[in-house]
Amino acid sequence: MSEHLRKEIENLKKKVITMSAVVEEHVAKATRSVLDRSADLANEVIRGDVNIDQMEVDIEEECLKILALHQPVAIDLRFIIAVLKINSDLERVGDLAVNIAERSLFLATQSRICMPFDYESMSTTVQRMLGDSIDALVNLDPRLGHKVRAQDDKVDAMNREMYETVKSEMAGGPEHVNCLLHALSVGRHLERIADHATNIAEDVIYLVDAEIVRHTPEYFMD
Numbered sequence: 001m002s003e004h005l006r007k008e009i010e011n012l013k014k015k016v017i018t019m020s021a022v023v024e025e026h027v028a029k030a031t032r033s034v035l036d037r038s039a040d041l042a043n044e045v046i047r048g049d050v051n052i053d054q055m056e057v058d059i060e061e062e063c064l065k066i067l068a069l070h071q072p073v074a075i076d077l078r079f080i081i082a083v084l085k086i087n088s089d090l091e092r093v094g095d096l097a098v099n100i101a102e103r104s105l106f107l108a109t110q111s112r113i114c115m116p117f118d119y120e121s122m123s124t125t126v127q128r129m130l131g132d133s134i135d136a137l138v139n140l141d142p143r144l145g146h147k148v149r150a151q152d153d154k155v156d157a158m159n160r161e162m163y164e165t166v167k168s169e170m171a172g173g174p175e176h177v178n179c180l181l182h183a184l185s186v187g188r189h190l191e192r193i194a195d196h197a198t199n200i201a202e203d204v205i206y207l208v209d210a211e212i213v214r215h216t217p218e219y220f221m222d
Contacts, residue, residue: 005070012062016083016090019055020134023090023097026052027130027193028102030100031123034115034186037108042101051095059087075207082207086137089196089203093130096189096196103182103189115164117181125155126190126197133200142208148201149218155194162187 009153026045033041063084072080129151136144166184170177205213 005066005072005076009068009076012059012066012083014162015055015059016064016086017138019052019059019087019090020137022048022052022055023094024130024134025035026094026097027127029193030097030104031127031190033101034107039105039108042104042108045097045101048081049094049098052091055085056091060084060128063087078207078210082203085203086200089199093193094197096193099189100186104120106182107179115133117165117187118158119186122155122158122162122187123188125151125158126194129155129197133197133204136183136201140204140208142205145201145204146218149198149213152194152198154189158192159187165218
């Protein structure tokens, strides 16, 4: 690898890590805004989304420039491909944080937060998955990537349980249907964040081990 290419790849890695930290913070604020009924936190997330969008564009342009100027091969090429995909996943996670924040603004106006499922446990699990996927990227740790993949089934099970619980609550009477629909939406957005965290973890595994693990079961042993 030429010295110029090495510097550009290091700079690109720093940009992705910076974006990851911002996205992780937005998810934490959005989920906390629901628990705290905090419109201020929710609005911070919504206003900050433009910054994440700009980061995504900058990183994509940087990747395309490196591909055009240096024509990288082997692990350098895998790194650029992985960054392009991770960049897109991070931007989508930022959008989902905004979606949660928007639901939070409505829930904060209600006399009670109707969360008929274990929202705190689900949000904690999803945030841990996202944090671990980012740590896997920073440390180029495929083992941590496999750990994230193994957690996805747990979140999927929480999501299914949430749907059943909300459906039962709705059958009990129409007075809280609107609130329940917003709660259901929050849970669905959390499940989608877990999916994107899994995507990031799988891209790290591909980057380090040159192994495509999508659509394969995960049997992680701690």
